[in-house]
Amino acid sequence: MSNSQFLTPAKAARGLGSAKSGTHHHIGQRVSAIALIFLVPWFLFSVINAVQGGEDAAIEWIAQPLPAILLILTAGATVYHMRLGMQVVIEDYIAKTGMRSALLILNSFACIALFAAIALSVLKLWIGAGA
Amino acid sequence: MSGSSGADARPLSPHLQVWRPHVTMAASITHRITGVALYFGTFLIAGWIIALATGADCYGAIEGILFSWVGSVILYLWAVAVLFHLVNGIRHLLWDGPNIGFDPGKASAVSVFNYAFAILGAAAIWFAAAGL
Numbered sequence: 001m002s003n004s005q006f007l008t009p010a011k012a013a014r015g016l017g018s019a020k021s022g023t024h025h026h027i028g029q030r031v032s033a034i035a036l037i038f039l040v041p042w043f044l045f046s047v048i049n050a051v052q053g054g055e056d057a058a059i060e061w062i063a064q065p066l067p068a069i070l071l072i073l074t075a076g077a078t079v080y081h082m083r084l085g086m087q088v089v090i091e092d093y094i095a096k097t098g099m100r101s102a103l104l105i106l107n108s109f110a111c112i113a114l115f116a117a118i119a120l121s122v123l124k125l126w127i128g129a130g131a
Numbered sequence: 132m133s134g135s136s137g138a139d140a141r142p143l144s145p146h147l148q149v150w151r152p153h154v155t156m157a158a159s160i161t162h163r164i165t166g167v168a169l170y171f172g173t174f175l176i177a178g179w180i181i182a183l184a185t186g187a188d189c190y191g192a193i194e195g196i197l198f199s200w201v202g203s204v205i206l207y208l209w210a211v212a213v214l215f216h217l218v219n220g221i222r223h224l225l226w227d228g229p230n231i232g233f234d235p236g237k238a239s240a241v242s243v244f245n246y247a248f249a250i251l252g253a254a255a256i257w258f259a260a261a262g263l
C-alpha cells in the first residue's frame with residue numbers, strides 16, 4: 001500500500017508558493033477597472049479636443065484644476081491597473097525564476113517611473129500657467 | 132518562490148488546442164492581447180503629455196508623428212484596443228460581481244458585440260474628431 005493515498009490535497013499544494021496575496025491583486029485590478037470606466041471616456045473626449053487646437057490650447061486645457069487633477073487620477077489608475085495586468089502575463093508565460101523576477105521588477109520600475117513622469121509633467125504645466 | 136533556476140513544478144492549465152475554438156475564447160485572448168498592447172500604448176500617449184511639458188520643439192516633433200500616416204494608424208489601433216478592453220472589461224466585471232451573462236448564447240453574443248463596438252466605435256471617434 002503506497003503512502004500517497006493518505007495524503008490530503010493541502011499536503012499536495014504546500015511548498016508550491018504563496019496563495020495569500022491573490023485576493024488583494026484581484027480586488028485591486030477590479031477597483032482600478034471601475035475607476036477607469038469613468039476616467040478613460042473622459043480622457044478620450046478631452047484629449048481629442050485638446051489636440052485639435054495645437055500646443056497653446058493643450059497647455060491651456062491642462063492648466064485648469066479639474067483636467068489636471070483628473071489627468072493625474074487617470075494616470076494613477078491606469079498605471080496601477082497595467083502593472084497588475086502585466087504582472088499576471090509575466091507570471092503566466094515566464095517559467096524561469098530568475099527571468100521572471102527580473103521582468104516583475106522591471107515592470108514595477110517602469111510603471112512607477114511612468115507615473116512620476118506624467119505627474120511631474122502635469123504639475124509643471126499647471127504651476128507654469130500660474131494657477 | 133522556490134529559488135531554483137528552473138521552472139516551478141506547478142500544475143498547468145489545459146493548453147489552448149484542447150478546446151473547440153469559439154468567440155468567447157477569442158474575446159478572452161483579445162482582452163489579454165489588447166491589455167499588453169495598451170501597456171506599451173500608455174507609454175506613447177504619456178509621451179504626448181511629457182512632450183507638452185518639455186517644450187515647443189519636443190511637442191512639435193510629437194505632433195508631427197501624431198498627424199503622420201503611421202501615427203494615425205497607430206492611434207486608430209490604440210482606440211480600437213482601448214474600446215475593446217473597456218467594453219470587454221465591463222463584461223468581466225459583470226461576470227465577477229453580479230454573475231450576469233454566463234449562459235453560452237449570451238456570452239457569445241456579447242463577445243461579437245464587443246468586437247463590433249471596438250471597431251465601429253473607434254471609427255465613430257475618428258470621424259467625430261475629424262469633424263471638430
